[in-house]
Amino acid sequence: MSYKAGFVGLIGQPNAGKSTLMNFLVNEKVAIVSAKPQTTRRRSLGILSTKEGQVVFVDAPGLVQAHKGLNGFLAQEAEDVIGSSDVLWAVVSVDEAQAEDAEKVIELVAKQGKPWMGIITKVDLKEKSHRVMIIKDMIEKKGAKCFSLSVKSDDKELDEERKILIDEVMALLPESKAPLYDSELFTPDTVRYLSAEIVREKCFEFLHQEIPYSLAVRVMKFDEEGHNIPHLSFEIIVSKENHKSIVIGQKGQMIKQIGMEARREIEKLMGEKIFLELHVSYKENWFEQKSTMKELGYVVDDRKK
Ligand SMILES: Nc1nc2c(ncn2[C@@H]2O[C@H](COP(=O)(O)OP(=O)(O)O)[C@@H](O)[C@H]2O)c(=O)[nH]1
Ligand SMILES: [Mg+2]
Incomplete structure (x- = not known):
């Protein structure tokens, strides 16, 4: 089997659970997480190396529209992540404040013309569980696969989900002669x-x-x-x-x-x-x-x- 390697941009609204998802997938804390939106300022990278390939997750700051000072920086970071990724993940939480927010993210990711998939987060929030089907529908209508998870499920289930997500994303990555980063690293950040x-x-x-x-x-x-x-x-x-x-x-x-x-x-x-x-x-x-x-x-x- 050929070796694969590439960048996977995590695109979503602030607070969707992108940083938590990345830490979970690389099994290390490489990005900071908080209950307040827009904690992530600079993109952070999480590296996952297996025999089959290397996935470099890029946790972009949440989507923002302002164009001055710090907000201008955040908006440009998000745009750069979209441009430089090989694969995009639309990360949508079941507790998104407004239904349009989920749709906006999915549309933005779908129109880039890159391989992509949708991830629905926080499915442990039972009172919002009716939204899983709605979001799944939006993603599948745009022609991509959709997965859902909660980092609060039990360990066995999580191990299983991690494997599925990694297999699915590897399949979308380009072939590569070599890994992009030293395979001992979880992140290039110091x-x-x-x-x-x-x-x-x-x-x-x-x-x-x-x-x-x-x-x-x-x-x-x-x-x-x-x-x-x-x-x-x-x-x-x-x-x-x-x-x-x-x-x-x-x-x-x-x-x-x-x-x-x-x-x-x-x-x-x-x-x-x-x-x-x-x-x-x-x-x-x-x-x-x-x-x-x-x-x-x-x-x-x-x-x-
Ligand atoms: N209940 C629940 N909360 C989650 C889950 N994933 C993330 N969160 C919480 O959602 C908040 C935002 O997460 P974060 O990863 O910082 O979101 P980001 O802004 O998209 O990077 C934090 O308080 C997390 O603890 C989940 O699966 N279930
Ligand atoms: Mg974050």
Whole structure:
């Protein structure tokens, strides 16, 4: 049998469960997940290597329409993912706020002229189960196969579902002489970057309203030598002056909790104990400043506008 390899773009509304699905398929945490929409900012890659081939899942930021600052970056990331994928997955959740949202995603994916399939997520939400058939119908009418799953099902069932999804997607991938990435890797992202993303994920978990959406996390120190345990230090950049005291919290409670939870996960990622430090700083509307956006890795390519 020939070897296959390629990119599979996960396309869906914010909160559809794309990052959760990717982590599940590669069996590792490579993308951050949160109950709030639009947590994923930069595309993240999850690599799955088997004897038959290599699937590189690309978790795009959810579809957004705005075109300024951070939102402009997100919109372009999603567009780039669609353009550069070999196969597309329309990821639709049964609890999509509006039926039109599901339809929009399916139509967008179907019209690209690339091999694609539909995945319905969160089927454990029983009160929404009537929507599974409706969405399935929309997908099959456009000529693609449709699968549904919940990451909350029992392990045996999940193993079975993972196998089916991987077989199905392998069949759609192009042949390739060699893998695209080292087959030992789960993601090409660095531990440095993943650690900063974990800090950002914890901010999403504990902070409310617009605060987590308008903050960024930067690595200040990632020092694995010269100490008994690695010393990591991160800067949480907020965009409004009054956000600073909210992120810190009363008597530093909030920042302590974010730090504790982040440390626990980064230790899991690195496989060792670490020392973690968080600083909060204020940079007025950082996402409107080109230089700061660039420094943080959110760069919009102006030529495409
Ligand atoms: N009940 C249920 N919740 C899920 C499932 N998959 C994801 N979620 C939740 O849906 C929310 C959004 O997931 P996420 O992967 O961040 O969505 P993304 O924005 O599309 O990447 C999170 O709170 C997840 O825990 C599922 O199968 N069942
Ligand atoms: Mg996501």
